[in-house]
Amino acid sequence: MEDLALLLARWQFGIVTVYHWLFVPITLGITWMVAIMETTWLHTKNPVYLRMTKFWGKLMLINFAIGVVTGIVQEFQFGMNWSTYSRFVGDIFGAPLAIEALLAFFIESTFLGLWIFGWKKLKPTVHVLTIWIVAFGTMASAFWILVAGSWMQYPVGYVLNPETGRAEMDNFLEIITSKMVWAQFPHTIFVGFATAGSLILGVSAWHLMKRQHLEVMRKSAAFASVALLVGSLGVALTGHWLGQVMVEVQPMKMAAAEALWEDEQPAAFSLFAVGDKENNRNAINMSIPRGLSLLSCNNLDCEVRGINSLQAEMVENHGPGDYIPNLFVTYWGFRLMVGAGSLMILIGALGVWFYLRGTLAKHRWFLLLALWGGIAAGFVGNATGWIFTELGRQPWVVYEVLLTKGTNSPTVPASWVWISLIGFSVLYAILAVPAVYLFVKFAKAGPGEENSNDDVAASMIY
Amino acid sequence: MEQGIMNLETLWFVLIAVLWTGFFFLEGFDFGVGILLPFIGKDDEERRVMINTIGPTWDGNEVWLLTAGGAMFAAFPIWYATMFSGFYLALFLILIALIVRGVAFEYRSKHPSSEWRIAWDGAIFFGSLLPALLFGVAFGNLVRGLEIDAAGEYVGGFWALLNPYSLVMGITSLVLFTLHGALFLSLKAKGVIYDRAVEVAKPLSIAATVVLAVAMVWSYVQADSGVVPGLLPIAAVALLGVVIWLAYSKLFAWAFVFTGLTIVTVVAAIFIGMYPNVMTSTIDPAYSLTVFNASSTTMTLQIMSIVALIFVPIVLVYQSWSYWVFRKRVGPEDVKTPTH
Numbered sequence: 001m002e003d004l005a006l007l008l009a010r011w012q013f014g015i016v017t018v019y020h021w022l023f024v025p026i027t028l029g030i031t032w033m034v035a036i037m038e039t040t041w042l043h044t045k046n047p048v049y050l051r052m053t054k055f056w057g058k059l060m061l062i063n064f065a066i067g068v069v070t071g072i073v074q075e076f077q078f079g080m081n082w083s084t085y086s087r088f089v090g091d092i093f094g095a096p097l098a099i100e101a102l103l104a105f106f107i108e109s110t111f112l113g114l115w116i117f118g119w120k121k122l123k124p125t126v127h128v129l130t131i132w133i134v135a136f137g138t139m140a141s142a143f144w145i146l147v148a149g150s151w152m153q154y155p156v157g158y159v160l161n162p163e164t165g166r167a168e169m170d171n172f173l174e175i176i177t178s179k180m181v182w183a184q185f186p187h188t189i190f191v192g193f194a195t196a197g198s199l200i201l202g203v204s205a206w207h208l209m210k211r212q213h214l215e216v217m218r219k220s221a222a223f224a225s226v227a228l229l230v231g232s233l234g235v236a237l238t239g240h241w242l243g244q245v246m247v248e249v250q251p252m253k254m255a256a257a258e259a260l261w262e263d264e265q266p267a268a269f270s271l272f273a274v275g276d277k278e279n280n281r282n283a284i285n286m287s288i289p290r291g292l293s294l295l296s297c298n299n300l301d302c303e304v305r306g307i308n309s310l311q312a313e314m315v316e317n318h319g320p321g322d323y324i325p326n327l328f329v330t331y332w333g334f335r336l337m338v339g340a341g342s343l344m345i346l347i348g349a350l351g352v353w354f355y356l357r358g359t360l361a362k363h364r365w366f367l368l369l370a371l372w373g374g375i376a377a378g379f380v381g382n383a384t385g386w387i388f389t390e391l392g393r394q395p396w397v398v399y400e401v402l403l404t405k406g407t408n409s410p411t412v413p414a415s416w417v418w419i420s421l422i423g424f425s426v427l428y429a430i431l432a433v434p435a436v437y438l439f440v441k442f443a444k445a446g447p448g449e450e451n452s453n454d455d456v457a458a459s460m461i462y
Numbered sequence: 463m464e465q466g467i468m469n470l471e472t473l474w475f476v477l478i479a480v481l482w483t484g485f486f487f488l489e490g491f492d493f494g495v496g497i498l499l500p501f502i503g504k505d506d507e508e509r510r511v512m513i514n515t516i517g518p519t520w521d522g523n524e525v526w527l528l529t530a531g532g533a534m535f536a537a538f539p540i541w542y543a544t545m546f547s548g549f550y551l552a553l554f555l556i557l558i559a560l561i562v563r564g565v566a567f568e569y570r571s572k573h574p575s576s577e578w579r580i581a582w583d584g585a586i587f588f589g590s591l592l593p594a595l596l597f598g599v600a601f602g603n604l605v606r607g608l609e610i611d612a613a614g615e616y617v618g619g620f621w622a623l624l625n626p627y628s629l630v631m632g633i634t635s636l637v638l639f640t641l642h643g644a645l646f647l648s649l650k651a652k653g654v655i656y657d658r659a660v661e662v663a664k665p666l667s668i669a670a671t672v673v674l675a676v677a678m679v680w681s682y683v684q685a686d687s688g689v690v691p692g693l694l695p696i697a698a699v700a701l702l703g704v705v706i707w708l709a710y711s712k713l714f715a716w717a718f719v720f721t722g723l724t725i726v727t728v729v730a731a732i733f734i735g736m737y738p739n740v741m742t743s744t745i746d747p748a749y750s751l752t753v754f755n756a757s758s759t760t761m762t763l764q765i766m767s768i769v770a771l772i773f774v775p776i777v778l779v780y781q782s783w784s785y786w787v788f789r790k791r792v793g794p795e796d797v798k799t800p801t802h
Binding site for chain 1: 510513514517518519520521522524525527528529531532533534535536537539540542543544545546547548550551553554557558560561562564565567568569570571572573578615616617620758759761762765766769770773774777780781784787788796797
């Protein structure tokens with residue numbers, strides 16, 4: 001039954017992390033956008049910007065609350081569910097987690113408290129500073145957790161101690177400057193801008209369709225379109241870069257993402273494939289010639305390695321076993337991620353274009369697309385992106401160092417994991433109800449008529 | 463193996479004790495306010511006064527827990543792994559409690575319906591009560607010792623954690639935090655909440671002293687501790703005894719300081735009593751996890767020491783500043799304005 005406990009622990013990790021990751025990208029982007037709005041209010045003294053700050057700030061808080069509390073589980077469950085893993089990597093993996101708490105969580109929680117409750121108590125210049133500090137705190141948080149996560153994808157700066165059987169830190173600088181960190185981190189930050197941009201644009205579009213709160217919503221939609229376009233283009237560029245790092249350090253993940261069975265030179269980019277895993281080939285495959293070579297190494301001719309030869313190489317290096325990740329999930333996860341990102345680029349570009357022509361509020365089809373397509377694309381892109389990255393690493397938990405199998409807690413039986421898996425899943429599902437309810441309620445109610453910081457104070461407190 | 467106390471392992475043991483102390487001192491009164499919510503907040507406005515006394519700072523207080531957990535992972539991964547997997551179901555309950563409580567603070571006032579607010583009040587109450595109880599139970603088990611096997615794994619199961627001694631420790635932390643919360647309200651609330659908080663603090667100070675005395679005597683009897691750790695439990699009970707006198711003399715600010723000192727002393731007693739063990743094995747003392755056999759490498763401890771020595775003081779400065787910004791008492795006039 002050991003394997004059942006492992007399977008359940010993996011499902012729990014996937015569920016609670018993807019759920020957490022629905023809220024966190026919004027936080028990453030929206031804190032910056034609210035900070036910019038409040039700064040503009042201070043500079044222009046135009047109350048429209050104060051109303052924007054309060055309106056989007058409230059939606060930020062409704063989102064922030066779930067992101068924060070679901071994050072606590074993330075930090076605890078390594079020890080709870082993955083004690084063997086924690087013992088093996090703790091010397092390296094624990095440090096960025098502790099630094100994240102000390103450098104980022106304290107900043108975020110303390111200064112967000114000051115921002116929420118400080119509208120009357122702080123000078124406006126100090127008040128706006130608090131939200132900027134929160135915004136930097138969210139970035140610091142993203143950085144340190146990605147240092148930890150990137151090390152699992154691309155372990156560097158460590159030695160294996162044969163005496164203790166543990167991975168031990170050898171070079172901290174190498175760990176935090178690894179090319180995986182510096183591809184994942186900007187990718188994630190741009191994801192935040194794109195996601196928050198699509199959310200703000202979507203909500204603004206709803207009001208523009210209803211022809212209400214036009215002043216606030218026009219400005220918000222324009223601002224959000226720029227954030228969405230810049231963010232999603234940044235996501236694509238850093239994603240391309242991240243993909244090339246993957247080809248280099250995790251060729252199996254990219255081969256799986258492309259359902260590329262045999263080494264190809266030049267390699268084609270697959271658009272639609274139906275795998276035939278028993279015979280290690282695709283039953284159906286429609287593709288763009290040379291596309292994958294272009295994506296992998298920026299030229300049309302390079303060789304891209306396929307699953308079969310990589311599997312053979314893994315067996316040679318690590319002994320017999322199946323080293324191929326779940327192809328269906330990686331292949332379609334990758335395509336959904338890229339598709340969602342492309343839709344976001346399109347919506348951002350259209351938004352900026354219509355804004356420049358002064359017709360942002362006029363095209364009903366565009367507003368509908370921004371509302372339904374844009375918001376959905378953000379969530380779908382983030383969820384599938386995370387699933388692709390993490391499942392594409394399997395069967396390894398630390399790539400080519402430690403297999404996932406056997407790293408769960410030996411003293412935690414499947415019955416306990418059932419309890420927590422069901423408990424967290426049910427609780428998270430229940431919490432989604434008031435979160436969505438409040439978000440929709442405040443989003444529909446629209447901004448108020450505030451003219452000074454004092455007018456905002458009363459509605460922010462608990 | 464090093465035996466002195468001038469080493470990085472011991473420094474990190476002390477730092478982790480400091481982080482837990484900070485958590486219990488700060489979040490202790492947040493839990494207390496949450497536990498007292500249904501008892502001294504009779505209507506919505508009164509309960510809002512109570513919640514807003516901790517509103518700006520509760521989340522920052524909770525980060526002390528996250529930092530303590532993260533520091534255990536970084537500095538003593540073996541301790542973190544054994545304890546967090548061993549206390550699995552207890553930690554699961556604590557997580558559920560902290561999740562609903564955190565969301566409740568943020569969501570409660572954002573909708574005027576009374577059913578909505580009563581439901582979130584329940585989340586705040588149980589979400590405060592359960593951790594206040596279970597953290598005491600958890601530390602009781604650390605003091606008492608656990609079934610740690612030769613592989614350094616906890617093999618005692620869930621129900622063994624609910625032994626009488628640890629439950630008494632749990633009740634102690636529950637009552638102590640409730641008292642701490644009542645005294646915090648005496649500093650931060652005005653009007654009827656202040657009046658009721660100081661009234662409830664008086665009998666609570668007696669109850670807390672009694673349960674703490676029982677817990678400390680029991681600890682003393684079951685541990686073969688020497689004279690030095692024995693002094694701290696006595697000091698803790700004495701400090702809490704002073705709180706009774708201070709509360710009945712209406713010196714509530716001083717009483718708050720002394721419950722705080724009691725918490726500091728109890729945590730110090732627990733950690734000093736354990737040292738150099740971090741998880742004491744009841745199967746065979748040789749199986750115990752110690753600061754030396756559960757720690758990270760010197761390099762990791764050095765890096766973490768530099769980070770901590772720079773950033774812990776900075777955190778203390780801005781967290782103190784935030785308490786200074788929100789130093790004024792909260793009364794009904796502060797929460798009267800309609801929410802939207």
